[in-house]
Amino acid sequence: TRGPLIETSHLNHLIQYHKPDLRVVHAAFPSSQTVEHKKEEFLKRRITRAQFLSLNDIIDSHSPGDFELPDIETFTQQMKKIDVGINDFVVLYDDNYIGPARTWWTLKYFNIKNVYVLNGGYLKWLEEGLPLEEGEPHKVWHRDNSNYAFKENPDMIVDFDTVAAESQLNSKYQKGNYDLVDSRKESQFKGLDQEPSGIRRGHIDGAKNLFFRNLIAADGTFKSENEMIHEFEKAGINLNKGSIHSCQKGVVACIPLMIQDFLGQVGKNKLYIGSWAEYGSKEKPDISQKELENCLEKFSKDK
Numbered sequence: 001t002r003g004p005l006i007e008t009s010h011l012n013h014l015i016q017y018h019k020p021d022l023r024v025v026h027a028a029f030p031s032s033q034t035v036e037h038k039k040e041e042f043l044k045r046r047i048t049r050a051q052f053l054s055l056n057d058i059i060d061s062h063s064p065g066d067f068e069l070p071d072i073e074t075f076t077q078q079m080k081k082i083d084v085g086i087n088d089f090v091v092l093y094d095d096n097y098i099g100p101a102r103t104w105w106t107l108k109y110f111n112i113k114n115v116y117v118l119n120g121g122y123l124k125w126l127e128e129g130l131p132l133e134e135g136e137p138h139k140v141w142h143r144d145n146s147n148y149a150f151k152e153n154p155d156m157i158v159d160f161d162t163v164a165a166e167s168q169l170n171s172k173y174q175k176g177n178y179d180l181v182d183s184r185k186e187s188q189f190k191g192l193d194q195e196p197s198g199i200r201r202g203h204i205d206g207a208k209n210l211f212f213r214n215l216i217a218a219d220g221t222f223k224s225e226n227e228m229i230h231e232f233e234k235a236g237i238n239l240n241k242g243s244i245h246s247c248q249k250g251v252v253a254c255i256p257l258m259i260q261d262f263l264g265q266v267g268k269n270k271l272y273i274g275s276w277a278e279y280g281s282k283e284k285p286d287i288s289q290k291e292l293e294n295c296l297e298k299f300s301k302d303k
Helices: 007-014 035-044 072-083 098-109 122-129 160-173 225-234 256-264 273-281 289-303
Strands: 022-028 052-053 087-091 115-118 181-184 245-246
Touching: 007 181, 022 035, 022 245, 035 052, 052 072, 052 256, 087 098, 087 122, 087 181, 087 273, 098 256, 122 273, 160 245, 160 273, 181 256, 225 256, 245 256, 245 273
Parallel strands: 022 052, 022 087, 087 115, 181 245
Antiparallel strands: none
8 A cells, every 4th residue: 555545456456365354435426426326337337345335425414514524323324334344444436536535534533544545546447457246235244333433533623713713823924833725726726716605716814725636647546656745845835744624615625635644744634624615605704812822822832
């Protein structure tokens, strides 16, 4: 493996040798296609031993935000359906990285440590003629409940108030605890594109723009480590400082977050799930003096 990435040849080897704790998951992100269509395609043809999981299954459908985290009971129920336990070796794939990267982050949030994203995804698997299966996936055998003893890691997320305070620290004082990384395309970041009703154009003050696709090569695999390091440095991001990652709705931001966690210091990067959909809906962020003082205090201690 290369950090969070696993190569097609490695996964094929694990499948052929029947690694007992291997869990292959088609982590679908329903965007232009519906969940039903994705599931139909999955039943027609998929990577051997795969189970199906839609990103919709592991979000809070009752939250006002589109992609908020589910409660631990809902998450546990979904993991039992596909028999993914806390100590399993999980490989996620789709025909792009959006669903797998956000699912990777969500599984990490609930303390599943051995989670990987297939480099090149399903398309590379098909191109290489690697093993496929069809029909209903194999029956899931539930294990003892201790295999599903998940726990949350709230330090992996930040809220609006924290981002607003970090924004002021970065833009006014150049003393931010974190780099603020926006993974939307440049035209959105610069406010050139139309936004949905109620959301202003632009970006979080003090943020740096790294479009997530800049980390992906023309053949659909991730670029080399040196090339990806160059992309972060070109955007002015300190890999070892730790970053707060955002995008439009807290999904594609998980792609550069996942890569920074590999290239920099593991565990120092956080996700702002509300992202621009929340931040851009507030004309003037209401930064509490206490929040700013807390951030300044943390900065002085870290130094």
